[in-house]
Each structure stands twice: as C-alpha cells, then as structure tokens.
Amino acid sequence: MSHREPTVVGVANFNAAEDAAALRAAMKGFGTDEQAIIDILTSRSNAQRQAIAQAFTHEYGRDLIDDLKSELGGNFEDVIVALMLPPEQYLCKELHHCMEGAGTDEETLVEILCTRTKKEIADIVQAYEDMYSRPLAEHMCSETSGDFRRLLTLIVTSAHQGARDEEAGVDPARAQECAQQLYDAGEGKWGTDEEVFNKILAHESFAQLRLIFEEYKSISGRTIEQAIKSEVDGELKEAYTAIVECVENAAAWFAQRLHAAMDGAGTSDKVLIRIIAARSEIDLGSIKQEYERLYDKTLLSDISQGETSGDYKRALVALIGPA
Incomplete structure (x- = not known):
C-alpha cells in the first residue's frame, strides 16, 4: 500500500512573522492562551514551524521551544515540543530516552527503527551523532543483545546504502534469490538461521521486500508472517513482524x-x-x-x-x- 495520506499539510498563506507574533502574544502577560498555541502549531507543517521558531528568535531574541516549555506542562507540553523539533531530532530524543537509565524499552526501538524507510533511518543516524556525540549503533549495542541487537545494528549501519537502493528501484531476479534464501534459512531447515533473515530484512528497501515476500509465498505456499510466527519468538519476532507488516501496510x-x-x-x-x-x-x-x-x-x-x-x-x- 503505497498511498500515504497525511492529516497535516501546512497552510497556504503562511507568514512566519505573524505566527511568531501571535505565539508571543499567547504567552505574554498573565495566563497563557493555549487554544491559540494549538490552533497555530497543529495546522502548520514542520518546515513552517521551523520558520516560525527562527522568526521568533529574530524578532524577540528568545527561544520559542524554551518559552513554550515554561508556559506549558505535562503531556500537552510533550505534544507541542514533539511538533516543534525537526522530525529526525524528535525521534533521536525518543530513541535516547528509551535506552537511558535502567532497562531498555525494546518496543520503542522497534517502533522507530523497523518501520522507517532507509532514507528516514539515514537522517536519524546522522542527527543522533550530532546530538549525542556518539553513534546510534554503538549506544544500541550496549543496550540490546543477541539477534535482536544484530538486526537493529544492521538496519542502522546499512541505512545509507539502503537509501541508495531505494532510489534505484526494485530487482525481480534478486527478489527471487532472497526469497529462496529466506526459505532455506527458515522453513527449509531444522532450526532457523537468523543471520540470513537479519541480513535480508535489514538491508532491502520496503519496495524490494514486498517483491521478496510475494516470491516467498510462491516458493513456500505460506506467507512470510506465518513462517516468522512459527520460527522466531520474543523481541526478534516483534521486530521481524513490524518490518513485514510495514512493508505490507x-x-x-x-x-x-x-x-x-x-x-x-x-x-x-x-x-x-x-x-x-x-x-x-x-x-x-x-x-x-x-x-x-x-x-x-x-x-x-x-x-x-x-x-x-x-x-x-x-x-x-x-x-x-x-x-
């Protein structure tokens, strides 16, 4: 399903300075006009919000995110800050947060890293190092283990190559080859060779994986989901399933x-x-x-x-x- 429909597309007659002035007015003096903040920021695109933040600093010598944080609180503040950060920076913050402190939230790692296009992952990898002065792959390696760690590390380290492949389009002959490899590594043998699954699911673009999964079905007579459910468990199963489901829908x-x-x-x-x-x-x-x-x-x-x-x-x- 390639058709993707957003709910926020920005406004046509956009004026960053006017929006900045309206936000300043909503936060100035006694009490905060939360509705004005909601009306402006939820209807602008992220690129427009970045322009508003620049205009705000230019006009008032203040940081818009800092001002918003000092006026708002709780979950409402979290939504507004999520909207104000560039998308890849916001996701880096979420990744960092889910790995900091005791225990790692594997579900969040899966949700962010197994569902994004290679180009989106490449942007996240770049931003993470800029923000935290350490590679995302390295931080992840210290917080995860086993095949789950290997899969996520491959996703992150192959993102740049993958982004190029995404633009190159699909290769039906290679799809057939990969499908056979998946079959031989899973249903076709006793026990599962996760390394082959990891390599293919992490490296190939979503469009290419779609072809591979179709080929898989004609080789095996079962869907790749059925194979994963019967062959793999735990967080690795969650990760594989997320990739497969995001390829399909x-x-x-x-x-x-x-x-x-x-x-x-x-x-x-x-x-x-x-x-x-x-x-x-x-x-x-x-x-x-x-x-x-x-x-x-x-x-x-x-x-x-x-x-x-x-x-x-x-x-x-x-x-x-x-x-």
Missing part, C-alpha cells in the same frame, strides 16, 4: 500500536504522542482509515472518550483532524 501496523496504547488500564501517552505527532505529516490520514477498518470505531472517538483530557486532548484531536 504500515498504516495498519501503526493503528494497532495506537489501539494497544489506549487499551486496558492507563494510556501509554508517550506512544500516543509519538505516533500522532510523528506520522501527522506522513500517513496519519491512512492510519485513521485503518483504525476504523480494524476496530469499527474512529481513532477520534477513542481518543475523545479515552483517558486524555484538556489541552492535551485538544492538541491530539487537532492533529488527527475530523473523523
């Missing part, structure tokens, strides 16, 4: 992740904020459609009736757009 994968974040007791706000903010300019429109198809409810109604409230809820609802 990324919007559905993110819809499931959003649903899980709101399901049961307590909402996983970090996941909610990250997906809605990070996908709003990519495919949040498509994610909404898949959500409704999968759960017979709209994403909007689940968020409105869920455990989010106040300005936080209003900001999420604005990013999601009408049902």
Whole structure:
C-alpha cells in the first residue's frame, strides 16, 4: 500500500512573522492562551514551524521551544515540543530516552527503527551523532543483545546504502534469490538461521521486500508472517513482524500500536504522542482509515472518550483532524 495520506499539510498563506507574533502574544502577560498555541502549531507543517521558531528568535531574541516549555506542562507540553523539533531530532530524543537509565524499552526501538524507510533511518543516524556525540549503533549495542541487537545494528549501519537502493528501484531476479534464501534459512531447515533473515530484512528497501515476500509465498505456499510466527519468538519476532507488516501496510501496523496504547488500564501517552505527532505529516490520514477498518470505531472517538483530557486532548484531536 503505497498511498500515504497525511492529516497535516501546512497552510497556504503562511507568514512566519505573524505566527511568531501571535505565539508571543499567547504567552505574554498573565495566563497563557493555549487554544491559540494549538490552533497555530497543529495546522502548520514542520518546515513552517521551523520558520516560525527562527522568526521568533529574530524578532524577540528568545527561544520559542524554551518559552513554550515554561508556559506549558505535562503531556500537552510533550505534544507541542514533539511538533516543534525537526522530525529526525524528535525521534533521536525518543530513541535516547528509551535506552537511558535502567532497562531498555525494546518496543520503542522497534517502533522507530523497523518501520522507517532507509532514507528516514539515514537522517536519524546522522542527527543522533550530532546530538549525542556518539553513534546510534554503538549506544544500541550496549543496550540490546543477541539477534535482536544484530538486526537493529544492521538496519542502522546499512541505512545509507539502503537509501541508495531505494532510489534505484526494485530487482525481480534478486527478489527471487532472497526469497529462496529466506526459505532455506527458515522453513527449509531444522532450526532457523537468523543471520540470513537479519541480513535480508535489514538491508532491502520496503519496495524490494514486498517483491521478496510475494516470491516467498510462491516458493513456500505460506506467507512470510506465518513462517516468522512459527520460527522466531520474543523481541526478534516483534521486530521481524513490524518490518513485514510495514512493508505490507504500515498504516495498519501503526493503528494497532495506537489501539494497544489506549487499551486496558492507563494510556501509554508517550506512544500516543509519538505516533500522532510523528506520522501527522506522513500517513496519519491512512492510519485513521485503518483504525476504523480494524476496530469499527474512529481513532477520534477513542481518543475523545479515552483517558486524555484538556489541552492535551485538544492538541491530539487537532492533529488527527475530523473523523
């Protein structure tokens, strides 16, 4: 499914200086006009928000993100800061956070690294080193282990090469070869050779993987998902599954992740904020459609009736757009 529908596309008659002045007014003096902040920042594209931040510094000699942080708090602040950072910097912050301190949040690593195009990964790798003065691959190696670590490290280290392959298009002959290798490494033998799976799933572009998975089905008579479910387990299975599902329908994968974040007791706000903010300019429109198809409810109604409230809820609802 290559059709990706965003919910945020920016505004046509954009004026950075006017927006900067309106934001300054919303934060100046007694009390903060949160609704004005929501109205402006959720309807501008990320490129437009960067221009507003520049105009704000130019005009008032102040840092817009710092000012917003000092006026806002909690989850609402997190949404707004997520919108204000360039996308790759925001994802680097999330990656860094999920590896810092005791224990690593593997689900977040999977969500960010197994679902992005090679070009997006290459941008993240570059930004991570700029921001934290250490390579992402090195930080990840110290926080993960085994085949899971090998897969993520390959994804990150092969991103530059992969980004070139993505532009080069697909190679049907190689797809057939890779599919046979996957079959021989999994169902075709006793035990699974994860190294072959890692190499192919980490190196190939999504378009190429789509061909490989079709070939796999004609060789094996089973889908690659069925093979993975029966051959692999734990966090490696989560990672493989994320790659396979995103190759086939990324919007559905993110819809499931959003649903899980709101399901049961307590909402996983970090996941909610990250997906809605990070996908709003990519495919949040498509994610909404898949959500409704999968759960017979709209994403909007689940968020409105869920455990989010106040300005936080209003900001999420604005990013999601009408049902």
